[in-house]
Amino acid sequence: MRFTSMSIRSVTLAAAMLAVGAAHANLTIPTNALVANSVQAFSSEATDAFAAGGVEIAAQGNATNPTEGSYSFPITSISIGSGLKIAGGQASGSALQLSRLAKGAGTVGVTIANFTINYNTKQVLADTTPMGGTTAKQAPLYNFNTATPLGIKYKFPLSITAHEVLDNLTLTPEMNATMKSALKLTPALAAALDSITTFGTLTQDIVVAFRPKPVSATPYVPAP
Numbered sequence: 001m002r003f004t005s006m007s008i009r010s011v012t013l014a015a016a017m018l019a020v021g022a023a024h025a026n027l028t029i030p031t032n033a034l035v036a037n038s039v040q041a042f043s044s045e046a047t048d049a050f051a052a053g054g055v056e057i058a059a060q061g062n063a064t065n066p067t068e069g070s071y072s073f074p075i076t077s078i079s080i081g082s083g084l085k086i087a088g089g090q091a092s093g094s095a096l097q098l099s100r101l102a103k104g105a106g107t108v109g110v111t112i113a114n115f116t117i118n119y120n121t122k123q124v125l126a127d128t129t130p131m132g133g134t135t136a137k138q139a140p141l142y143n144f145n146t147a148t149p150l151g152i153k154y155k156f157p158l159s160i161t162a163h164e165v166l167d168n169l170t171l172t173p174e175m176n177a178t179m180k181s182a183l184k185l186t187p188a189l190a191a192a193l194d195s196i197t198t199f200g201t202l203t204q205d206i207v208v209a210f211r212p213k214p215v216s217a218t219p220y221v222p223a224p
Contacts, residue, residue: 028079033214036075036206038091038115039066040169043200053100053189060095061113061220071096073115075206076217086150086162089204091115095220099131102184107131110182112141113220117202122146123172124202129222130182140172142199150204160208169199 042050042057047069050057059065064072073091081087092114099109112126116138124142129135148165171179171193180190 026081028077030077030217031206032074032076032217033210034075034206035209035211036078037072037204038075038089038117039070039072039203039205041070041200041203043196043198044069045196046199049189049192049196050098052192053183053185055098055100055183058097058099060097060111060222061093062091062215063094063096069200074215075204076215078206085119087119089117092217092219093215095222097222098179098183100183105184108182108184110178111222113222114138115141117144117166117204124169127219128175128178130178133182135222136178139174139178141175142169143172144169144202147201160206162204162206164204166202166204167198167200169202170197171199 049055057071059071062074066072073094075089076092077090078086079088094115095111095113097109097111099107102108109131111129111131113129114127116125117123118125122144123140124144125138126141127135127137128139128141144166145168146164147167148163150162150164152160152162154160176193179185179193183189185193
């Protein structure tokens with residue numbers, strides 16, 4: 001098993017910073033070699049609405065589907081701001097494809113990829129690509145509420161874990177319009193989309209321990 005000296009230095013630096021409680025960090029730290037994952041669990045009302053509209057969700061790139069209705073994305077980097085606060089996190093290389101068979105149009109859909117959590121705006125962003133269309137880079141996807149603030153636990157000498165839960169994921173107006181258009185939703189299905197009060201939760205877990213193999217941080221690009 002081999003890791004680059006940069007990865008090892010990054011992990012060591014992150015651990016040292018958290019241990020000593022540095023006041024100002026302002027660093028982006030690669031975490032694709034660490035056991036760090038973000039898991040979206042769709043709400044029952046979201047999965048029911050998708051099922052009613054014949055919408056299927058497929059994990060793409062680094063994303064996996066560990067259980068029904070949930071999708072796991074490796075966290076590839078985190079940004080640390082002043083006061084050791086996490087300013088952002090990215091799951092580059094992961095994607096979800098939402099598709100359905102629309103009457104008279106065949107298979108239609110949209111791919112959301114390369115997710116970013118922006119804690120300053122309380123939004124999840126993603127590269128958004130309608131099937132056969134143009135990609136909107138880092139378009140607003142969800143607004144969120146912080147249910148469980150990021151908690152960092154440290155044990156001597158370098159055992160560090162972090163856990164966080166974001167809930168009340170609601171579609172942004174931009175993504176709501178994109179989904180209606182890309183999935184060619186009928187008025188009834190569009191109304192069902194509008195009625196969803198939450199799309200579920202996002203849970204982040206980070207452990208300063210190496211994965212058996214680092215995941216790729218190369219941004220996911222949908223096939224033409």
